[in-house]
Amino acid sequence: MSSGSEDILQFAPWESFVSPTFWHKLAELKLDYDRLSDAQRSISGHYTNRKATGCLLEADYTSFNSTGQPPKFSHAAVGTIYNKNTIEEFKALDKLTLLSNEGKKLLSDMCNDRVAGDPSLLTRFFVLSFADLKCHSYYYWFAFPCPLTPTLKLQGAVTRLSDLTNSSKYAEALQSLAPESQNFFILYANGQQNEVVETRSLSSLNESEVEHYYFGFADPSEYEHPAWLMRNYAAYLLQRFPCFVGKTLRFLGLRYNQQMQMDDSLIWNVVQSEACDLTKTEDVKFVGWELNKNGKMGPRMVCMRDSMDPAKLAENSI
Amino acid sequence: MQSVLNTVKGTALNVAEYLTPVLKESKFRETGVLTPEEFVAAGDHLVHHCPTWQWAAGDETKTKPYLPKDKQFLITRNVPCYRRCKQMEYVGEETLVEEESGDGGWVETHQLNDDGTTQLEEKICELTMDETKDEMHTPDSDKSAPGDAVDGEDEDDDEAIDMDAFEESGMLDLVDPAVATTTRKLEVEAKASPAAAAATTEAFGDSVLHTRTYDLHISYDKYYQTPRLWVVGYDEQRKPLTVEQMYEDVSQDHAKKTVTMESHPHLPGPNMASVHPCRHADIMKKIIQTVEEGGGQLGVHLYLIIFLKFVQTVIPTIEYDFTQNFNMS
Numbered sequence: 121m122s123s124g125s126e127d128i129l130q131f132a133p134w135e136s137f138v139s140p141t142f143w144h145k146l147a148e149l150k151l152d153y154d155r156l157s158d159a160q161r162s163i164s165g166h167y168t169n170r171k172a173t174g175c176l177l178e179a180d181y182t183s184f185n186s187t188g189q190p191p192k193f194s195h196a197a198v199g200t201i202y203n204k205n206t207i208e209e210f211k212a213l214d215k216l217t218l219l220s221n222e223g224k225k226l227l228s229d230m231c232n233d234r235v236a237g238d239p240s241l242l243t244r245f246f247v248l249s250f251a252d253l254k255c256h257s258y259y260y261w262f263a264f265p266c267p268l269t270p271t272l273k274l275q276g277a278v279t280r281l282s283d284l285t286n287s288s289k290y291a292e293a294l295q296s297l298a299p300e301s302q303n304f305f306i307l308y309a310n311g312q313q314n315e316v317v318e319t320r321s322l323s324s325l326n327e328s329e330v331e332h333y334y335f336g337f338a339d340p341s342e343y344e345h346p347a348w349l350m351r352n353y354a355a356y357l358l359q360r361f362p363c364f365v366g367k368t369l370r371f372l373g374l375r376y377n378q379q380m381q382m383d384d385s386l387i388w389n390v391v392q393s394e395a396c397d398l399t400k401t402e403d404v405k406f407v408g409w410e411l412n413k414n415g416k417m418g419p420r421m422v423c424m425r426d427s428m429d430p431a432k433l434a435e436n437s438i
Numbered sequence: 439m440q441s442v443l444n445t446v447k448g449t450a451l452n453v454a455e456y457l458t459p460v461l462k463e464s465k466f467r468e469t470g471v472l473t474p475e476e477f478v479a480a481g482d483h484l485v486h487h488c489p490t491w492q493w494a495a496g497d498e499t500k501t502k503p504y505l506p507k508d509k510q511f512l513i514t515r516n517v518p519c520y521r522r523c524k525q526m527e528y529v530g531e532e533t534l535v536e537e538e539s540g541d542g543g544w545v546e547t548h549q550l551n552d553d554g555t556t557q558l559e560e561k562i563c564e565l566t567m568d569e570t571k572d573e574m575h576t577p578d579s580d581k582s583a584p585g586d587a588v589d590g591e592d593e594d595d596d597e598a599i600d601m602d603a604f605e606e607s608g609m610l611d612l613v614d615p616a617v618a619t620t621t622r623k624l625e626v627e628a629k630a631s632p633a634a635a636a637a638t639t640e641a642f643g644d645s646v647l648h649t650r651t652y653d654l655h656i657s658y659d660k661y662y663q664t665p666r667l668w669v670v671g672y673d674e675q676r677k678p679l680t681v682e683q684m685y686e687d688v689s690q691d692h693a694k695k696t697v698t699m700e701s702h703p704h705l706p707g708p709n710m711a712s713v714h715p716c717r718h719a720d721i722m723k724k725i726i727q728t729v730e731e732g733g734g735q736l737g738v739h740l741y742l743i744i745f746l747k748f749v750q751t752v753i754p755t756i757e758y759d760f761t762q763n764f765n766m767s
Contacts, residue, residue, distance in 0.1 A: 128615050128616060130618035131616055133617055133620070137676060140708060141706055144708065145497065145706045148706055175620065176676070181497050182495075182496075182497070185498045187495075191515055192489075192490070192492040211604065215606060257599070271616050343620050345620065351616065407614050412605070416605045417605055418604045418605035421601055427707070428708075
């Protein structure tokens with residue numbers, strides 16, 4: 121796909137991956153704590169850029185812990201669950217309004233620059249759910265809000281990190297990066313000053329040095345497309361530094377294989393030519409609802425009867 | 439029947455565990471058991487030397503007070519498991535590690551060469567190809583949603599729920615040119631596999647169809663005062679395996695006897711497969727004795743490394759990291 125012409129950069133959408141323990145914990149919370157309350161709850165998810173399959177965002181029982189500790193080689197995503205009391209409520213809820221409300225939270229984090237302090241805010245997601253506790257069926261719909269900004273144009277071919285000259289220097293700098301700050305970071309590479317290559321945090325970004333930057337992120341995508349989260353990353357950078365509009369930005373998707381080598385990491389050179397003001401939240405449109413298994417706009421359902429129904433459990437334990 | 443007994447025994451032991459005081463003094467040398475502090479020390483050693491392992495906090499409501507809050511149990515994720523146990527059983531020679539066999543004797547079914555490969559690799563590969571067709575028709579391979587494969591087998595008594603009724607039109611009105619249409623490579627491979635099976639062994643290579651992955655947990659069992667291994671498996675689409683499927687990856691001498699389904703001390707949710715810890719301390723004691731007879735000494739921090747080596751006989755095809763060596767003599 122990556123010819124020399126100006127292609128639109130496309131992103132691999134997130135796929136939700138929910139562990140059964142997530143539903144067990146949700147059922148427990150609903151029965152013992154929330155009861156009739158359908159107030160929203162903060163949850164967390166995680167994704168890995170080590171030997172990624174698809175572009176998965178995973179949720180499990182730890183999603184409900186108050187202090188999320190993502191598994192090793194994984195990064196945290198910030199989420200919310202809206203668990204409704206009835207299937208009718210679930211169905212009738214205005215999905216577009218919910219998406220845009222969640223999207224506005226994302227925008228306010230971007231515009232207030234809270235993102236610089238906690239870049240994981242860029243990986244915001246939410247779940248609309250209904251737990252049918254009698255039938256042990258769980259209806260759920262994930263969404264990964266993202267402002268519909270002007271498209272990024274891909275400049276030239278997608279390059280692999282290992283194809284860069286001096287790629288070992290880059291790899292060395294990346295290895296020194298602490299695991300918890302690998303989700304979003306800057307790789308500074310200055311060819312003039314005797315090859316300075318180092319990693320920096322997003323908060324130290326200096327707009328005049330943009331030509332020396334690679335905007336790095338942990339990329340959970342296995343495809344040639346970068347993961348969905350880069351879209352929010354780019355939107356944030358262009359919002360924070362309007363002078364980036366029209367400039368070539370280099371994004372580095374950090375990808376590890378099983379042996380923790382980063383040769384598969386990809387670099388995209390992109391340009392956004394039109395400015396876009398995300399502070400005018402009323403004008404901004406959002407996308408991000410996950411498609412169901414049939415590729416349609418709809419929720420998913422999972423039946424947990426075999427591991428939850430006491431009758432089934434008794435039957436299976438003989 | 440064995441599993442019923444295990445369940446009853448398991449419940450009784452939960453009560454017993456509750457009443458058992460936390461072990462305070464080290465009895466490692468005499469009896470092969472661990473205190474929680476020693477478990478943490480051994481865990482730290484394992485995490486340091488085998489970087490795929492890490493500490494986990496588990497479910498906050500299930501935190502055990504005798505262990506540090508962020509070091510409740512150990513976990514390693516996405517461990518590959520390339521073939522089923524039955525494919526390798528009776529292919530290689532078995533060696534009895536212990537003299538007194540009985541039910542719980544440890545049988546070593548699988549021996550690794552120095553370079554970590556098996557000499558039987560080729561034979562196994564042939565077998566794998568023969569069984570490809572059978573494996574293709576797993577009932578849950580395409581119908582069930584991710585996550586519900588805990589059941590997998592019988593969904594026929596569920597009333598069919600029309601999920602189409604939930605689909606929303608109007609939401610696709612926004613044209614979004616920046617969304618890539620992606621197909622997971624794994625699925626593509628699975629579809630192409632009958633052809634791949636017919637092709638050469640080389641083409642088959644690493645992308646063997648039924649690569650399952652496992653998450654392994656080591657918790658501290660307060661009653662037996664030993665580590666306890668838990669396994670949870672996923673198929674190539676990352677859907678959880680059923681109990682029966684999981685038993686395919688357990689050495690047949692151990693399935694449903696040494697390996698039982700019980701509730702995990704730190705996790706909500708369904709019962710998990712676990713290697714029953716009732717004989718761990720005995721085996722550990724034997725190993726300590728062997729080492730001491732040889733004039734050596736075994737530090738308690740090596741406990742988990744040794745532990746992982748001996749539980750490997752139960753789950754011989756799960757290729758987790760136990761590469762650290764220790765000297766038997």
